[in-house]
Amino acid sequence: MATVLIVDDRAINREYLSSLLKYLNHTCIEAKNGLEALDIIQQQRPELIVSDILMPYMDGYEFVRQLKRLDDFKTIPIIFYTATYRKEEADLLAKDLGVQYVLSKPSDPQTMIDTILLALGIKKEQTLLTAELSQPQHDLKANLYQAPHQLIEIGGKLHHSLAQIKKIKHLLQSSLTAELSKEKIALIELADNLSNDILAYRKINNDLFLLIELTLEMIAxxxxxxxxxxxxxxxxxxxxxxxxxxxxxxxxxxxxxxxxxxxxxxxxxxxxxxxxxxxxxxxxxxxxxxxxxxxxxxxxxxxxxxxxxxxxxxxxxxxxxxxxxxxxxxxxxxxxxxxxxxxxxxxxxxxxxxxxxxxxxxxQQQAAKLQIEGSKLKHAKEELHKSEMMFRQFAENIKDVFWRTSSNMDKVIYISPGYETIWGKTTESIYQDPCSWKDAIVEEDKLKVMTFMNKVIEREEGGSLEYRIKNADGIIRNIYNKTICLKDEEGQLQHIIGIASDITEYLQNQKEITLENELTQILEKNSPLTQIIPHILQLICKIFDWDIGEMWLVDEQQNVLQNMGIWHKKRKAFSHFDEVSLNMTLTINEDLPGTIWKCQEPRWFGNYSSHSAFKRGAILQQLGLHDAAGLPLMYQGKMLGVMHFFAKKISPFSPNFTRILILLGARISEYIHQKVTHEQLLQLLRRGTYRVIF
CATH class of the missing domain: 3.30.450.40 (GAF domain)
Structure with missing residues (x-):
């Protein structure tokens, strides 16, 4: 027998057609849409195609149109099988595609069989459906989507019953004699009535099928x-x-x-x-x-x-x-x-x-809006992430410390790597202990810093503050901190952020400029060296906030350092220091000036007053001046002397500060050399031992 391809997106329709075809001993292959059907025919060529028109992905019209383009398959007979209320459109589509047969859903089984046989070119025979074909599918649930199948089953039963009644009527009519018995006539009338009733039931069945099919399409x-x-x-x-x-x-x-x-x-x-x-x-x-x-x-x-x-x-x-x-x-x-x-x-x-x-x-509109909002949110998140990445790159590549805390500063949310450079502590340490940064603040500035921070929290207003810290290397750093309060839309404080900058070098450079300008004014004065020295010492002490300054010059004949001048504010309090220092000479490597003479480089010495090797330690201890610093005075590799200073607290030298002291020493050394040479020349002229011939 023939192989028939059934193309329909509804399984119940494919099952109905398959039942009919198997009853006629045909082989059935099934597809859910035109696209699937095109794939199937490449593998197995059918002798007949029964296709629905309205299907997803590829409808029946497009399927047949593409099929007609294929030389190997364009001669296959096709039956369009579609809803009754689409019959007119189906006829027009069939005519356009050259499809000869169009059946409406539902069609009674005998019409389906006759059309299939006609399309296959098989001689039509009297075919009655057996009761087996019309047996209901007990495993189907009685719901809306299964109703068409049940109606088809009922239609099959009605068709079978009508055929049987017609057969009985035919037998009765063929057995009638000239004298009709009343009983036989009554039976014939009964058969006619039953036939009419069944026809009425078939119409109702068809109407119900149409109603359900239409409902299913409207639902979708x-x-x-x-x-x-x-x-x-x-x-x-x-x-x-x-x-x-x-x-x-x-x-x-x-x-x-x-x-x-x-x-x-x-x-x-x-x-x-x-x-x-x-x-x-x-x-x-x-x-x-x-x-x-x-x-x-x-x-x-x-x-x-x-x-x-x-x-x-x-x-x-x-x-x-x-x-x-x-x-x-x-x-x-x-x-x-x-x-x-x-x-x-x-x-x-x-x-x-x-x-x-x-x-x-x-x-859908709300979903579209949500999608748009979601897209905007995603874009905003991407931009925010990008901004955060750019900020982190910025924050992690600058020397300053960027920090962010909770509203009461009891939790550090973020701190940049600059913290490790300036404070000399790990960033992990401040995450674990948010108050640990305060430990580095110099004692004199702690009250000022705490007062400022409490004011920021209480008033929820930012501000700026300068203070000093002593980092892990013992170097005093000047910090400039700018603080900002971040609030939400309702004005509630959410976070406190700030930037802490190390302005030590900036201040030192400013002092260097001031020192250079004022030193130039002093050195331009035409005064004896002994009068210039106190002014030089006073300027240096003022700029660097030191208490005592003294200058020692080398006596080449005796090979010792002699004190050439002292400056300080408190003359009466420091009179004993003056008396001892002016009458003192120092050999190379003796006391701190002698040490600087030997090493020929700037030196810092903390706790100078408590060191027993220094002659004036006890005096300075009484004066409360504990730290000392000095720099050599050299001209063209020759040691001219040492400048020596005392203060309550002198920070260890940073590379930048050491640079400033070296430049300062070179400038003063050049001046001293010129001044000494000039004064020596004047002395020779006065003695008459030096003559200039023009």
Whole structure:
């Protein structure tokens, strides 16, 4: 027998056709859509194709169109099998594609068999379906989607019963004699009545099948206009009307959607449709109803007068959406009760489906908005992440310390690596102990810093502050801290951020400039060296906040350092120091000046006053001057002397400060050399031992 390809997106329809074909001993292969069917025929060539038209991915029309382009398959006979209310469109599509056979859903089994045999070129024989074919599928659940299959089974049973009755009637008629018995005549009449009843039941069965098929298609539709077209066209076919109109109105009583169906339009003009008294009357009704002898003034958008109408509102229990009407029953004078009930059912369904579509569209709009917002949020997050990465790159590559804490500063949220450079401590240490940064603040500045921070927290206002720290290397650092308070939209303090900059070198450079300018003014004075020295010492002590300055010059004859001058503020308090120092000479490597003479480089010495090797340690201890510093005075590699200073606290020298002292020493050394050379020259001239010949 033949191989038949069944193409339908609904399994129940494929199962029905497969049952028929297997009954006829044909082999069946199945596909869910046109795309799948094209793949199958490449592997197994069928002798016949039975295809639905409306299918996802690739519909029946496109499937057949592509099939006709393939030389090996274009001669395969094809049957279009589609819904009854789409029969007209199916006929047009079939004609366009050269498809000879079109069947409507549902078709009775015998019609299906006859058409299949005709398409295969098999001689038609009297074929009666056996009871086995029409046995119900007990494993199917009785729900809406399985109802078409059950109706097909019922149709098979009715077809079988009708065939059996016709057979009985034929046997009775063939056995009648000239004298008909009353019993046989009664049996023949009974057979006729049963046959008519079965035909009526078959019509009801077909109507129910159509109703369910239409309902299933409307359920699947997500477009309001297409839903209305399905309802309008399908219902017109079901009630056998010549023309149909369905209309949806909005909350402002404006026509939102309007569709029509039918080849005869009774002079319909869409542009004149309005919500007049006729439309209002339909929408105010609670159910479907019929009208006869309609006057044209009621429906001015029709030029021709209809003979009868079937009307219904489109509404749910809570909302009226519009109205529909169907004009002129084709074969009968009026619409019957069954058709009124069918329209009631379909109107109720389309109202619910339309409401669902509106909700679906609203959800889609909200989903689209959420998607847009989500996209914006994603973009914002990406930009924020990018900004954070750029900020981290910035923060982690600058020397300053960027920090961020909680609103009460009890938790460090972020601190940049500059903290390790300036404070000399790990960033991990401050995460573990948020207050550990305060330990480095010099004792004199702690109260000032704590007062400032408490003010920031209490007043929720930022500000700036300068203070000093002593880092892990013991070097005093000058810190400039700028603090900012971050608040939310409601004005609540969320975080405190700030930038702490090491301004030590900046201040030193500023002092260097000031020192250079003022030193130039001093050295430009035409005064003896002994008068200039105190001014030089005073300037250096003022700039660097030191208490005592002294200058020692080398006596080359005795090879010792002699004190050439002392400067300090407190003359009476430091008189004993002056007396001891001015009468003192130092050899190389003796005391701190002698040490500097030997090493020929700037030196710092903490706790000088407590060191027993230094002669004046006890005096300085009494004066409270504990630290000392000095720098050599050298000219062209020759040691001229040493400048020596005392203070309560002198920070160890940083590389930049050492550079400043070296430059300072070189400048003063050059001046001393010039001054000494000049004074020596004047002494020679006065003695008459030096002559200049021009």
């Amino acid at each position: 539709e997500k477009d309001a206009v297409k839903l209305l077209q399905l309802f309008c066209h399908g219902t017109r076919k079901a009630v056998d009307a010549e023309f149909a109109l369905a209309c949806i109105v909005d909350e402002n009583r404006k026509i939102r959607h309007l569709v029509t169906s039918g080849s005869k339009d009774f002079g319909f003009n869409e542009n004149t449709v309005s919500l007049n008294t006729f439309a209002d009357a339909i929408m105010k009704q609670g159910s479907a109803f019929t009208l006869n002898n309609i006057e044209t003034y009621l429906i001015p958008w029709h030029q021709e007068k209809p003979s009868n109408m079937l009307c219904s509102p489109i509404f749910t229990n809570n909302q009226i959406y519009g109205f529909s009407y169907f004009i002129n029953k084709k074969e009968y004078s009026t619409f019957n009760e069954e058709e009124i009930r069918m329209l009631d059912t379909l109107s109720s369904e389309v109202s619910i489906f339309y409401e669902n579509i509106e909700l679906y569209n609203l959800i």
